[in-house]
Amino acid sequence: MTSQEAPPAGYAEVQVVAASPEVARRVAEVLRRSFATTEQRSFPAGDEGGTRLILTVDTTRAEEPARSWLESSR
Numbered sequence: 001m002t003s004q005e006a007p008p009a010g011y012a013e014v015q016v017v018a019a020s021p022e023v024a025r026r027v028a029e030v031l032r033r034s035f036a037t038t039e040q041r042s043f044p045a046g047d048e049g050g051t052r053l054i055l056t057v058d059t060t061r062a063e064e065p066a067r068s069w070l071e072s073s074r
Contacts, residue, residue: 010060016053017045024053031057034066 007013014031018024021042028040036058045052
């Protein structure tokens, strides 16, 4: 899937840009506790350093409290 291509229905592509790989991994871990996710991919964020982490989230297999939040946001 390219970055301009929308993910399948029920999925969302999430990009995290952080100053360090550890910070990006912590955010990804929080997402993994709430949703089924694909294997994360990480890249340099730019000339100034940092990390860009990308993962795809399956919103159809959400855990609590994400499920409650998704249902109430409809």
